[in-house]
Amino acid sequence: MLDTYLNRKPEFEIVPMAAEHCAAVAELHAQRFSKAWNDGEFLSLLLQPNSFGFVVWQTNTLIFKAPLAGFVLARETAGEAEILTIAVGEKCARFGLGWRLMQAAMREAGARGGEAMFLEVDDGNQAALGLYRKLGFQKAGERPAYYTDASGRRSSALVMRRDLR
DSSP, X not given: OHHHHHTSOOOEEEEEOOGGGHHHHHHHHHHHOSSOOXXXXXXXXXXXXXXXXXXXXXXXXXXXXXXXXXXXXXEEETTEEEEEEEEEOGGGTTSSHHXXXXXXXXXXXXXXXXXXXXXXXXXXXXXXXXXXXHTTOEEEEEEEEEEEOTTOOEEXXXXXXXXXX
């Protein structure tokens, strides 16, 4: 019985981001980005009336409180939506969580009146670029030498766009 439980595929639940999630979101953000946002920054953004987000937790784990598996934070204003940040935990990669989080954000943006969604991605982040292209995002612009990683390497930010209607 325990062996069956241990070999089950992970199951996840996506829920709207709330203030009590901001500490876990900031922790995951710090694991995935060299310039991390703190929980206060996440809370400040989340409390803005045009902002929204989703978090994803693993629901079938032996750990009493599973770590956050992923999140997305976005906003919609005057018909334009934007992904502010998105991350999936390293141990949860390849389970389709980025896809599911992006779908949730696009649905919510559309429900709020968004006609197009924008995002910005490091031109070297091939996994993210693949996801965004599969979702129908196309390059709309580029910001040369926009990002700097921990080693000082500079990379461009690609601005991508997708119609929501």
